[in-house]
Amino acid sequence: AQSVTQLDSQVPVFEEAPVELRCNYSSSVSVYLFWYVQYPNQGLQLLLKYLSGSTLVESINGFEAEFNKSQTSFHLRKPSVHISDTAEYFCGEVKAAGNKLTFGGGTRVLVKP
Amino acid sequence: DTEVTQTPKHLVMGMTNKKSLKCEQHMGHRAMYWYKQKAKKPPELMFVYSYEKLSINESVPSRFSPECPNSSLLNLHLHALQPEDSALYLCASSHIIGGLGEKLFFGSGTQLSVL
Numbered sequence: 001a002q003s004v005t006q007l008d009s010q011v012p013v014f015e016e017a018p019v020e021l022r023c024n025y026s027s028s029v030s031v032y033l034f035w036y037v038q039y040p041n042q043g044l045q046l047l048l049k050y051l052s053g054s055t056l057v058e059s060i061n062g063f064e065a066e067f068n069k070s071q072t073s074f075h076l077r078k079p080s081v082h083i084s085d086t087a088e089y090f091c092g093e094v095k096a097a098g099n100k101l102t103f104g105g106g107t108r109v110l111v112k113p
Numbered sequence: 114d115t116e117v118t119q120t121p122k123h124l125v126m127g128m129t130n131k132k133s134l135k136c137e138q139h140m141g142h143r144a145m146y147w148y149k150q151k152a153k154k155p156p157e158l159m160f161v162y163s164y165e166k167l168s169i170n171e172s173v174p175s176r177f178s179p180e181c182p183n184s185s186l187l188n189l190h191l192h193a194l195q196p197e198d199s200a201l202y203l204c205a206s207s208h209i210i211g212g213l214g215e216k217l218f219f220g221s222g223t224q225l226s227v228l
Contacts, residue, residue: 036217043117043203043219044156090155100169101217103155 003027004093006104013081014112021076021107023065023091033074034092034101035065044090050074086111119204119220127228128194134223136187136204144168145187146217147179148203156203162187163209194227201225 007022025031032051036044048059055067065076074091091104117138126132136145144163148156161169162181176198178190187204201222207215 036219041221043205043221044217045219046216049216100158100161102158106153106155108153 004091004102004104006089006091006107008107009105010108010110012110012112015083016080018077018079019081019085019109021089021091021109023074023076023104025072025074025091025093027072027093027095029095032094033065033067034094035059035063035074035076036090036092036103038088038090038106040087047076047089081109081111083111083113085109117204117206117218117220119202119223121223122221123224123226125226125228126191126194128196130194131190131192133191134189134202134204134225136189136206136220137185138206138218139185140206140218141184142206142208142218143184144207144209144215145181146205146207147187147189148205148219150201150203150222152200160189191225194225196227199225199227 003026005024013019034049035047037047038044047063048057048065050057050067058064063076063078065074067074087109089107092101094101120135146161147159149159150156158171159173160179165181165184176193180188201224203222204220205217207217209215
């Protein structure tokens, strides 16, 4: 069974509108959580990660994600998207003391003018 | 230099061919990874090298043969592939193997087509 679930395979959104990408993990042990972004014809780039401490983590380009242990979620949000945010977004987890990054199925964000 | 460089960017090969994918990084990373990504799917881990030794093999068929000749280079040798092996092959590296939440640096990938 997949341990990381991204509930939306595609999210169309208008420019300057907010967006939320949902991610749920199923691990019962401590995990490290990540969001990676893949622009067309490129590899993946780390957007942000949660290891411990503050449950709200932010990236330099306006994205933020909140770790919610009770709901086993790590949803990604941005209050106002740009055309350049059009990409595939992958949620990932590494189990504590583990060494394998496992991705969810991905969410394709299409920002429309 | 914060790049992971993969060559070639595109590769078309027949089922009887032998080819190699190459990956290079000069960030001093001691963990290197091969991922396979089918269209519209997430990357799936294939192999992990830690300090030039194979650490993880995710039950990958033997027609894929990884090699880590030194700490900067990672190769994936291909032989007798099947059409279903067509995919984007991504190389990644990190300072150490990922248990402490290490950031992975990905290359742009090699788009492989097996005819």
